[in-house]
Amino acid sequence: MVGSMRESGARGRTRRAILGAAASVLSRRRDATLADIAAAADVGRSTLQRYFPDREMLLSAVVEDSLGRGQAEGLLDTEVSVEWIEHVLWAHVCAGCMAVSGGTLPRHGASAWVIRTLENGIGARAT
Numbered sequence: 001m002v003g004s005m006r007e008s009g010a011r012g013r014t015r016r017a018i019l020g021a022a023a024s025v026l027s028r029r030r031d032a033t034l035a036d037i038a039a040a041a042d043v044g045r046s047t048l049q050r051y052f053p054d055r056e057m058l059l060s061a062v063v064e065d066s067l068g069r070g071q072a073e074g075l076l077d078t079e080v081s082v083e084w085i086e087h088v089l090w091a092h093v094c095a096g097c098m099a100v101s102g103g104t105l106p107r108h109g110a111s112a113w114v115i116r117t118l119e120n121g122i123g124a125r126a127t
Contacts, residue, residue, distance in 0.1 A: 015051055017041045019065045022058055034058070092118055 021041035025032045034055060038048040052058035067085050070076035076085055096114045099105035105113060 014041075014043060014047065018043060018048055018051055018058075019062055022062045023066055026059075026062065089118065 018037070018041045022037045025037050025040045029036070034048055035045050037058070038045040041048065048058075052061060063086060064082055067076060067082045067089075071078045071082065071085075092114045096105065096110035099113075100107050100110050
């Protein structure tokens with residue numbers, strides 16, 4: 001997987017700066033443009049597009065990078081693949097969206113339930 005390979009030197013620093021800026025900017029503004037992300041990374045838009053030709057590729061790399069860092073920092077299970085964690089995450093998001101669409105969960109409550117389930121699983125807590 002090319003996106004998960006560690007790059008060194010200037011290219012690696014630039015890629016990490018873009019990914020970090022994208023994660024930060026998009027966490028605040030989901031509709032941020034590539035130009036907004038490039039500015040936050042202190043690179044030109046053409047530089048950003050050399051690394052990530054389109055928004056889809058950038059978003060995919062941000063998710064993969066964030067999950068990989070989560071594993072490296074001990075926040076996420078290292079015994080399962082990043083791909084598996086991503087699939088589980090999207091399944092939870094989908095379940096939240098379906099609950100909102102079906103009227104069983106208020107829109108403002110969906111993210112809290114998704115996060116709670118991801119963090120705690122579905123097992124009952126011992127008291």
